[in-house]
Amino acid sequence: MKRLLKGGRVVDPANGIDGVHDVLIEDGRIARVGRDLPVDDATVVEIPSGLVVCPGLIDMHVHLREPGQEHKETVASGVASAVAGGFTAVACMPNTTPVNDNANVTLLILAKAAEAKLAHVYPIGAVSKGSKGELLADIAELKQAGCVAITDDGHPVATALLMRRALEYAGMFGMPVIEHCEDPSLKGDGVAHEGFHASALGLRGIPGAAEALGVERGVLLSELTGSAFHVAHMSARASLRAVRKGKEAGVRVTCEVAPHHFTLTDEALGSPIPYDTNTKMNPPLREAADRDAMLAGIVDGTVDVIATDHAPHHYDEKKVEFDRAPFGIVGLETAVPLSIDRLVHSGLIRLPRLVELLSTAPARILRVPGGSLSPGSPADITILAPDLKVRIRASQLRSRSKNTPFDGWELRGGVAATIVHGRTVYTNPEVATTL
Amino acid sequence: MSTTSQELDQKQAVTALRRKDLLGIAELSPEEIELILDTADAMKEVGTRPIKKVPALRGKTVVNLFFEPSTRTRTSFEIAEKRLSADTLSIAIGTSSVVKGETLADTALNLEAMSPDMIVLRHASSGACHFLSRVCRSVIINAGDGMHEHPTQALLDAFTIRERKKKLAGLKVAIVGDLLHSRVLRSNIHLLTKLGADVWVCGPPTLIPTDIRRFGVTATSNVEDAVRDADVIMLLRIQLERMEGAYFPSLREYFRVFGMTEERMHLAKPDVMIMHPGPMNRGVEIASEVADGPYSVILDQVANGVAVRMAVLYLLAGGVEHEEAA
Amino acid sequence: MPVVMDADRIGRTLTRIAHEIVERNKGTDDLALVGVRTRGVPIARRIARTLREITGQEIPTGSLDITLYRDDTMRHAVGPQPLVRKTDIQFSIDNRKILLVDDVLYTGRTTRAALDALIDYGRPKAIQLIVLVDRGHRELPIKADYVGKNLPTSPEESVQVRLLEIDGEDEVVLETGGGA
Numbered sequence A: 001m002k003r004l005l006k007g008g009r010v011v012d013p014a015n016g017i018d019g020v021h022d023v024l025i026e027d028g029r030i031a032r033v034g035r036d037l038p039v040d041d042a043t044v045v046e047i048p049s050g051l052v053v054c055p056g057l058i059d060m061h062v063h064l065r066e067p068g069q070e071h072k073e074t075v076a077s078g079v080a081s082a083v084a085g086g087f088t089a090v091a092c093m094p095n096t097t098p099v100n101d102n103a104n105v106t107l108l109i110l111a112k113a114a115e116a117k118l119a120h121v122y123p124i125g126a127v128s129k130g131s132k133g134e135l136l137a138d139i140a141e142l143k144q145a146g147c148v149a150i151t152d153d154g155h156p157v158a159t160a161l162l163m164r165r166a167l168e169y170a171g172m173f174g175m176p177v178i179e180h181c182e183d184p185s186l187k188g189d190g191v192a193h194e195g196f197h198a199s200a201l202g203l204r205g206i207p208g209a210a211e212a213l214g215v216e217r218g219v220l221l222s223e224l225t226g227s228a229f230h231v232a233h234m235s236a237r238a239s240l241r242a243v244r245k246g247k248e249a250g251v252r253v254t255c256e257v258a259p260h261h262f263t264l265t266d267e268a269l270g271s272p273i274p275y276d277t278n279t280k281m282n283p284p285l286r287e288a289a290d291r292d293a294m295l296a297g298i299v300d301g302t303v304d305v306i307a308t309d310h311a312p313h314h315y316d317e318k319k320v321e322f323d324r325a326p327f328g329i330v331g332l333e334t335a336v337p338l339s340i341d342r343l344v345h346s347g348l349i350r351l352p353r354l355v356e357l358l359s360t361a362p363a364r365i366l367r368v369p370g371g372s373l374s375p376g377s378p379a380d381i382t383i384l385a386p387d388l389k390v391r392i393r394a395s396q397l398r399s400r401s402k403n404t405p406f407d408g409w410e411l412r413g414g415v416a417a418t419i420v421h422g423r424t425v426y427t428n429p430e431v432a433t434t435l
Numbered sequence B: 001m002s003t004t005s006q007e008l009d010q011k012q013a014v015t016a017l018r019r020k021d022l023l024g025i026a027e028l029s030p031e032e033i034e035l036i037l038d039t040a041d042a043m044k045e046v047g048t049r050p051i052k053k054v055p056a057l058r059g060k061t062v063v064n065l066f067f068e069p070s071t072r073t074r075t076s077f078e079i080a081e082k083r084l085s086a087d088t089l090s091i092a093i094g095t096s097s098v099v100k101g102e103t104l105a106d107t108a109l110n111l112e113a114m115s116p117d118m119i120v121l122r123h124a125s126s127g128a129c130h131f132l133s134r135v136c137r138s139v140i141i142n143a144g145d146g147m148h149e150h151p152t153q154a155l156l157d158a159f160t161i162r163e164r165k166k167k168l169a170g171l172k173v174a175i176v177g178d179l180l181h182s183r184v185l186r187s188n189i190h191l192l193t194k195l196g197a198d199v200w201v202c203g204p205p206t207l208i209p210t211d212i213r214r215f216g217v218t219a220t221s222n223v224e225d226a227v228r229d230a231d232v233i234m235l236l237r238i239q240l241e242r243m244e245g246a247y248f249p250s251l252r253e254y255f256r257v258f259g260m261t262e263e264r265m266h267l268a269k270p271d272v273m274i275m276h277p278g279p280m281n282r283g284v285e286i287a288s289e290v291a292d293g294p295y296s297v298i299l300d301q302v303a304n305g306v307a308v309r310m311a312v313l314y315l316l317a318g319g320v321e322h323e324e325a326a
Numbered sequence C: 001m002p003v004v005m006d007a008d009r010i011g012r013t014l015t016r017i018a019h020e021i022v023e024r025n026k027g028t029d030d031l032a033l034v035g036v037r038t039r040g041v042p043i044a045r046r047i048a049r050t051l052r053e054i055t056g057q058e059i060p061t062g063s064l065d066i067t068l069y070r071d072d073t074m075r076h077a078v079g080p081q082p083l084v085r086k087t088d089i090q091f092s093i094d095n096r097k098i099l100l101v102d103d104v105l106y107t108g109r110t111t112r113a114a115l116d117a118l119i120d121y122g123r124p125k126a127i128q129l130i131v132l133v134d135r136g137h138r139e140l141p142i143k144a145d146y147v148g149k150n151l152p153t154s155p156e157e158s159v160q161v162r163l164l165e166i167d168g169e170d171e172v173v174l175e176t177g178g179g180a
Helices: A075-084 A103-116 A139-145 A160-171 A196-201 A208-225 A237-248 A259-263 A288-300 A335-344 A351-366 B006-012 B030-046 B072-083 B104-112 B128-135 B151-165 B183-194 B223-227 B240-245 B251-258 B298-320 C007-024 C040-055 C109-121
Strands: A002-012 A017-026 A029-034 A043-046 A052-055 A057-062 A087-092 A120-123 A177-179 A229-231 A253-257 A381-391 A410-420 A423-427 B061-066 B087-092 B118-123 B139-145 B172-176 B198-202 B218-220 B232-235 B273-275 C003-005 C031-036 C061-064 C097-105 C126-134 C146-150 C157-162 C171-176
Touching: A002 A029, A002 A351, A002 A381, A052 A351, A057 A075, A057 A351, A075 A087, A075 A103, A075 A410, A075 A423, A087 A381, A087 A410, A103 A120, A103 A139, A139 A160, A160 A177, A160 A208, A177 A208, A208 A229, A208 A237, A208 A253, A237 A253, A237 A288, A253 A259, A253 A288, A253 A351, A259 A288, A259 A335, A335 A351, A335 A381, A335 A410, A351 A381, B030 B151, B030 B183, B030 B298, B061 B072, B061 B104, B072 B087, B072 B118, B072 B139, B072 B151, B072 B298, B104 B118, B104 B128, B118 B128, B118 B298, B128 B139, B139 B151, B139 B298, B151 B183, B151 B232, B151 B273, B151 B298, B172 B183, B172 B223, B183 B198, B198 B223, B218 B223, B273 B298, C003 C007, C003 C126, C003 C146, C007 C040, C007 C126, C007 C146, C007 C171, C031 C040, C031 C109, C040 C061, C040 C097, C040 C126, C061 C109, C097 C109, C097 C157, C109 C126, C126 C157
Parallel strands: A002 A043, A002 A052, A057 A087, A087 A120, A177 A229, A229 A253, B061 B087, B061 B118, B118 B139, B172 B198, B172 B232, B198 B218, B232 B273, C031 C061, C031 C097, C097 C126, C126 C146
Antiparallel strands: A002 A017, A017 A029, A052 A381, A381 A410, A410 A423, C003 C171, C157 C171
16 A cells, blocks of 8 residues: 655654655555655655645643543544544553553553554553552553553652652663652642732642742652653743753753643633633643743753643533632644644744654654654654644534633644554545545 | 603713622722712611611512621621512522532522522632623622632721721721731722722731732731831731641731731821721730720621622612623 | 793792692691702702791701612613612601602602602601602602692603702703603
């Protein structure tokens, strides 16, 4: 089965490519990338001008909620949402019910993903049994079953000692430890960023320092152990500062930022909808200086990855008083429009850098296939439409849950098609192509 | 059709509240605040009549939905509603540890099916009234939501000050106590600054909300500076459990450093007004001699609460019909 | 905009009414004046002054705000609530003959509201109604005991009473358009 994607602008920063090229796909793999490739017996797909062909996007922070919380999302609905958002692969978090701290849950997730035949799913296993922060989980078993990293996401690893052990042990397999960085005592029962807006609205605050403390701990322990440490959903400028210092000192620390943390601030708590529970997540939307720091980190390279922290919650769960609502918003289908509109069209970065953030770097950090269009790589390809006018409509998201603060937003930048293993798994009806 | 040249007068007057609900002082303009206070003046007079009742809200149903216990505020609202001839119903919902299952939204929607015209809501969560106003068609009046606002308290405080001092602009008002957790503080800051008062807030640094100065107030942990030459001193309640959050070491220490004693009070102007929204912790935020002394207007505050709440109910009651008008 | 009563005429009319009051009530015992806000109030005060000149007696005078007793609030989707002003009656109305004073009598609804308000205040011996202008079109069975001027009007017209104390001049004007 040969397909030739002809005449599109190919952006593959891992191979230094940015220009009009053809991409030959054969048996689910990239065969060749070059100019004016011979057609032979390949099916030709003309790439309309204006679209961009890049290595498949990878979201390394997604909550698929299965097993146990299927009312919010399932693996099947999650990967459907992912490919609609342009992602060819997602890494899913272990805070399911039961927690993914053993091979059975990992294999269940992988089986569901295989059934759905849409995006690749790379499970992330728990650091500790039940994520309770007491005993290490059977990490080798998790690795063997298919996990690519470990985390106790939802909360930080309970003690510095346990984090140290996890880093040392996981390092044996080359698996990064991903951390929800937070000092629980400083976070307390906070529900919003500690700042002017929380003060005005009477909401208990979570200072940026609560996150930064967790980052500093991780950086020090990564230095101590020599193992890879990845900061999940970074939001505070003090955290960025700690990551930057760690990198300068040669520590193996990486970090990710979610689109809501580089587009929104805590002003959203009060306006346009006061106490909108779709502005409640952890870490919270922070003040402008923090949002600007995240943008600066994206520009100067301190930030490695954009990951959504896609956290579906059922409508009923979010339709309550702010204090009672669970933290989190969905993100798979809003990431690309927000990133292209707010980062590329605003002139902050160019497309190759965006592809690094959304594909090359996550593949490298998780050590999974993809992230580039090198010959031999799986043919996981995202075709972007950077000039497409997109209007976010929560009701039309493919995720089971619609908890997003971006409903009604008009952005420029979308997905034209998503190809996994050479097979087109999603096409955007508004781009009117036969991709 | 309408009546006499009375109608012509109404058109020239400052018109009423341009909103369906009273969710907080933050959204009110100074003119709306003055309107409420002026109307409260007229309402106060009703309480001096032999028959303390006017038919203004006759046939309207008002539900007092209280998720937090409160005798004072609830009674005040009930009396206000009855004086306006409304049909009132008070529902006191047990604390959250007792009531599980039914959400605020469901409680309200069940109520709404019985068409109350107005719901007076007190709830432990900040933003509960905003939330309810999105769920319910009834007029919502905030009787205190979490740490956010308690608008009728601030209004009755302002009314009490205005009675004695004739105006609020230029007065130095010192507010001392647990600022961080106080909804009365936030409502008062909004109201007093909108009407031009010079507001000083005081408490231990652990209890001062972040960025409080952005509200246009002076914040200090020195209580003497706060009350010096003050025209009004408002004391806020210290909850006895706050020690557990390590906000301050002990009540004894709090009283020593911040408690309103006669000595401290005498740093203020000679005709200072001492206020407290109640209930008071004697010997913690306020010394008994001060609470019971001649400068205290704490009981006046309570009396004025009814008039102010009558004014709010009256001014919003028309809102039920006006939904499409705005 | 025809002027139907000028300052002079208003003055003479109120004087005439004062005399009628004394005659009908055979003196001024137990009398009290209550002006309906807003323009009924200065009219009541003027009548009180004239009565004092005639009889040497001080007639207690008060003002009544009937906004809270109106029957048309909260029934029309016409916008904000009318402004409430204070009622000020410093004397007991029990067992007195109350002379209720208003500027224009039209549908009668203001008078009905005033009667309700007064009766909530106490139990007067009797209530008599004084109006400066009666423009007809009653919707309730209400009749004035003392009328300054009978002025037939159509519903499209409006009667504007202006008084020195409030508007800076005394005159009654008939305007076309407007509903008062």
